[in-house]
Amino acid sequence: MNPTQELITNLADQYGRNREQLLPILQGVVEKEKFLSDYSMIEIARELDIPAAEVYGTATFYSFLEYKQMGTYIIRVCKTITCSMKGKNQILLTIKDMLKIGVGETTPDRKFSLLETNCLGWCHKAPAMLINDEIFTELTPEKVRGILTEYLKK
């Protein structure tokens, strides 16, 4: 068994093999591998005995279930109205400038991916962004530089 298969089998053991467990398992794979490859989707389909196309159709519905190669740290900058009003674009520019990638791209070392996302629920502390599961609010270009510098060290 390769690591992906092992991961999926373990997740299925943990959650169960019913269709209702599909989302937790997809989430589990994304947590470990950052995205769902065609290979892992097929393995999930096999494990749960459901059609691969169903896994694909379901996964692509959810914005957080990436199906393209992603970096270790996925940066999601909120683009909804308040964040947008409060300087989301500067935040994006700062990140683009520091990491030399555009929205939807991943750094060559596969460390960072940059995405935009819809309302993160921090409008009162806009602008906001998520790095993986960690939330950062009331961002300024300086603050972003500080945060990224920390992550670059990781």
Added chain:
Amino acid sequence: MATTYNLKRADFIFRNENDWEKILNRTLQRDKTELINELISSELKGRGGAGFPTGLKWKLASESKVQEKFIICNADEGEPGTFKDREILTKVPFKVLSSMAICAYIIGAKQGIIYLRGEYRFLKPDLEKTISEFEYYCNEINFDFKIKIFMGSGAYICGEETALFESMEGKRGEPRNKPPFPTNAGYMDKPTVINNVETLAHTFTIFKYGATKFYDLGVQFSRGTKLFSVSGDTPKPGIYELELGMSLQDFVDEFGDGDTKAVQVGGASGFLVPRKRFGETAIGFRGKLTGISLPTGGSMMLFNSSRSMFNVLDNYLEFFREESCGQCTPCRVGCQQLLIGIKAVKQGSKPASYLDKLLKLTETMQYTAKCGLGQSVANSFSSIVENFREEMIY
């Protein structure tokens, strides 16, 4: 009539959480019908958007003879401008859990589920700890009830109750046809009560202080208090518990920056109220004054005169275009048409009169879309286009 339309602060939701064991234990001793009646008499309406009377919902589910039932707490909070559910789950989670248990007791469910949006994953570890503490207590008082967390994965539409069930069943979050309604056939086609986080927090208040206490707050048709998520051009962004029924003018006086041009009430699916209507607009389920309805999730976004209403609408429409589940024609194609349409008008490739065609289109969307998302795009679109038409054109 107790209508004063003044802004009145309240403090129930975030107050004193330490007595949940006592309240829970006490309530679980009471007669079920009596509890339902108490809830009905409080006139509490759902705080998740649709404003359905909570007592009635529980009553309907309790009447079903089916063995297996579910109580689900909707923590998918995805409406732009709302962030109060997270605060509740962080600060007073036991109130929500207790209410879920009380609901389970009344309707006869053994399993509760919290559907937590993917964006709030960082809440999960603490919440799980709280749940296990809670379950431990339930066990101690011999009350057979379990709660688990189901994580969303970034899809606003999954806040719609039937889409949420689909999502929990491992499918695409596409809203179902109604009927059947959740109280008959919800999650796994079993009778299900689904309530917003805040709704459950209020039921705790009601069972703690009695229905009258709750009923006495607010105004006719809009009883009790509500959490408001205040953001945008305001010196005081944050979460505030206020009595329902205040006038928007009062609200702006309190939270505005002195230059408020318009307020978006109820998030992207809500309405934009321009300055000239502040005085005649009451915030509640049936804004008697203007016909404004439910304050979807209690989002209040303030815009001052530096903001372009075109940009605001553009941002909302992009949100809907992306977050529509895409299954039904009016919503999927309608959102694309509206977005491209307003841009075309702005750029001059369509005449200003095209806006009227788009207004008609939103009307069709409102009449024919399958779920609340597509139906409510008309709200912000028409209120923005009608009140700020020049900004759409020039």
Added chain:
Amino acid sequence: MSKKINITINGVVYEVEPGLTILEAAQNAGINIPTLCYHKDLCVAGNCRVCVVEIAGQKRLAASCATPCQENMEVLTNTLKVRNSRKHIIELLLSEHNADCTKCYKNGNCELQELAAEYKIMSQDLIDLVPYKDYTIDMFSPSIIKDDSRCIRCQRCVRTCAELQGVNALTVAYKGDKMKISTFFENSMNDVVCTTCGQCVNHCPTGALIEKNYIEDAWEAISDPEKHVIVQTAPAVRVGLGEEMGFEPGESVTGKMVAALKNLGFDSVLDTDFTADLTIMEEGTELLTRLKKALVDKDINIKLPMATSCSPGWIKYIEHMYPEYLGNLSTCKSPQQMFGALAKTYYAKARKLDPDKIVSVSVMPCTAKKFEANRPEMHDSGYRDVDIVLTTRELAIMIKQAGIDFRKLPEKKFDRLMGDSSGAAVIFGATGGVMEAALRTAYEIVTGREVPFDNLDILPVRGLEGVREASIKIEKPLENWAFLDGVELKCAVAHGLVNAKKVMDAVKEKKADYHFIEIMACPGGCLGGGGQPIPTNPEIREKRTKAIYEEDKNLSIRKSHENPEVIKIYKDFLGEPLGKKSHELLHTKYVARNRY
């Protein structure tokens, strides 16, 4: 019996069964409500919203297909609000759709186009969204073309593939404006688990899923004086073709079809039914041989139950889904491929033709036949056995293109050689037909007597139930078959691949001890095939079924082994069933394919 309920539609009160939807109640009352995502074969989706109606007291309109009737409900199907909304929705669909109708294969046979015509959508006020999309066309499958730019996202194909076929090659992917009908990772239909059955094509209201058509190839061959072009027609074609030519469903048009084919310029018009009879000889013998080896010789390598192999959609399905059971498939080629192999050998020899100059065309109710003819192993004649496969629909197009007045055509008979058939072959077109035909012959081989059913009609295997079981007890067999005395021959028949799955799972879980199973990929069997006229729905399938059994009843020869041409080919060419020559030409192998 639950109480009926009263509902008012457009001012008239109707008493309806509880549980009926508004749409069904209206249809029963003769009131037409337009639909798109609705299909009688499928579960209700309620997503196109074209069928909206007004319910008194409600501001919003209701999707009539998804709304159950309720006591005292007042429904209005034709108010200004309803009309305007429907019109708007059709316009929206058109704006997202490549509405280049004159250049569409489905021009004239498209439900969206019909609605646009009905609602007189003249000007497009809305902005054309097609330039904003990167729509793709998938042409890699030999059977099916998927053109996303013509898709209206009604999801009929997805539901078809899942509910009728249990294949799930198609899925809904993404959300919002990006939502589309996709395959796994947007791979080509040719590379995913797709049986090529074409049921999605048959259920698609627009031109988004169409058969890959070979009409021009056929015309070219016909017009080439160097070529000898022969055509074979499958049993189900004759009971479907009429619908394309303006006949009511259920009218068999065999004679006219033959006449039309002759008119089109085919050099010889022959009948797949001939090789259907041959299939019975081979497959019946194969079954008996397997039984003997299993029961007498106790050979553990013999796989039972034996499964029919006429349906190429089913073959591809089992190759993907149950590759461990390929040994259970009869090794017989399908009638189409037997015909193809014989056309360039037996027929060529008898007619003194250079096989290289023969173009072998088939008309099939099926898109999977296109895939089948394309299989690399189907070259046993030394050439590609079947060159061009046309569906019933493509034939209809050719007849129309040729300007033939189909109704006025005199009835003609098939040519010889390979044009004779029995009633047993005709019923191949219906689910249960192969089973019935096989039993008629096998029973007689074993006992020397006719099957013990009135009129040879083996009713237990007929019908449209998804899975049917039957058994025949063999009594007093002939000496050679004495080992079968008292054996209860157990059979199962399934149609539609979801039902195939049921049978196969029963076999897999050892819950069933069948000897022989017949499986047809499409609901109703070939008469409901993916290449048949659109629409195909439960009522139409029933009518076509009736027509098939009628045809059988009216034939003088009703047993495959009595077909004089069959007797002759064994005498002159093949020798005996399962003989060496048969093995070379009429039998085949299967390949295991990916399950995912």
